[in-house]
Amino acid sequence: MTGKILAVAQNTFRESVRDKVLYVLLFFAATAILGSKALGWISIGQDIKIVKDISLSAISVFGVLIAIFVGTNLVYKEVDKRTIYTILSRPLHRFEFILGKYLGLAALLGVVTISMAVVAAAYVLTLGGTVDTTFAIAVALTYVELLLITAFSVLLSTAASPILGALVVFSIYVVGHATNILIDLPPHFDDTFARRVMELVYYILPNLSNLNVRAEAANEVAVAWAYVGWATAYGLFYTAVVLALAALAFEDKDV
Amino acid sequence: MPTPVIDIDSLTKVYPRQIGQPARRSLDDLRLRIGENEIFGFLGQNGAGKTTTIKILCSLLRPTKGAASVCGHDVRTRAARSCIGYLPENPYFYEYLTPRETIDFYGRLQGLDKATRAREWDALSERLDLRGIGAQRIRGFSKGMRQRLGFAVALVGDPPVLILDEPMSGLDPLGRRMIRELILSLRAAGKTIFFSSHVLGDVEQICDRVGILVEGRLRTQGRIDELLNRRNEQVELVVSGLSAETADALARDALHARRSEAGLHLTTADAAAANAMARAALSEGGQIVEFTPIRESLEAYFVKEQAS
Structure with missing residues (x-):
């Protein structure tokens, strides 16, 4: 079983590396990281902090964009280009295919995240700053966030067109970073249907703020290892649930 | 007929209604049995339900009603898919891979170890004349080259049953002749072959039996000599x-x-x-x-x- 998943994953990695959108987004990410010094100049004495903050945010935003634009195409493209016919007619489970596609993109995002983090860290060091453990933790939790967003992208890829999928996943990313607004409603929403819907969405959607320690990293504030462990488990649990839903959605799908 | 290798029992497929399109019955109570070591030609006009049947046999579509089995296994199982080599109409592969990498990829999906995959490449590249293009990217391959590669992919793992969707469509006379000879050699090697085709002259030359599908229903089936009286x-x-x-x-x-x-x-x-x-x-x-x-x-x- 592992060999088949690995075969699909390696192929997905090779395929995704050839996606032009990856390089466009990486270019903008590098520009954002290296251009962050410009904002540092207007924040007297805060330039290293600003560079760290913008660099970590760039890793998150551009990583998420790659996860969305490549991820929402993953299964859809296989069906559209009919390459899936000769794959699913082989003796592998459909969930193995989904998992392989997911792991291939997750590996690519791992390489992308590490590359962007190395560039950001080197830039911070060049500017005379320091790179501490919290910086590494912020990058690691950002990667967990990317794993979760990729799982949503794969789920949508099994059921919707890439454009619709990208819109939905991007909305999940945005709302996931501000879940509190879903329940902090003005009093006149009390006992309304809208409030109940908002509460439902609040409990269903992951709270991506749990995976965001970028402000702590920028301010060089230590983060407890217990929190890191809990946040990682939270992100990976959500990822597993979303991937299971993707496998379920794909199990009986006509291709 | 002894135990059939392919057994299709009351297969019905209705494509659900979609925006702007009503529900469509593609297959209606199809019953068909294909014996071991037989070449069966599956005929019908465009839209008659041939590809739908083939895709159900290969577990790409789920039937609305009925069941089908290959080598005694329900087509939904991996065991059934282990028995099948499938060549879709106009086969598509990853354009950035070479034929050698493609055979290796499908060998891995078949669960073959590295040494076996290398032997598969040696045997299939020889048989399908792929050796000269083994290191070229598939992008830019002609229809004939893709079809040869498609056949090689279908044969990875030496499956006993081959399901071929329009294997001769779009090929020149030499290409069609090569495919005909290949199908006959596969039967000689003990394979069971189920294929759809519009090229009736070729079907007549190589098939033991044919079935004609009209609007999702099997109009007739039998040995060609008997049908043509x-x-x-x-x-x-x-x-x-x-x-x-x-x-x-x-x-x-x-x-x-x-x-x-x-x-x-x-x-x-x-x-x-x-x-x-x-x-x-x-x-x-x-x-x-x-x-x-x-x-x-x-x-x-x-x-x-x-x-x-």
């Missing part, structure tokens, strides 16, 4: 060197008669009548120029079935 076939006799009176007499006894530069063409009801007419012509000093059984072609039969 060849035992009672008419014969065309061409004779020359006859006197006008003898020619007129023979023409009156024939089902149909016409004259050409070659001589007098006489159509008889069967071979016995043709023999009698030939003896009469020879005894009157005539010569037999041609003696040709008029065979109903599969194409003519197919058109007749569609029209009915």
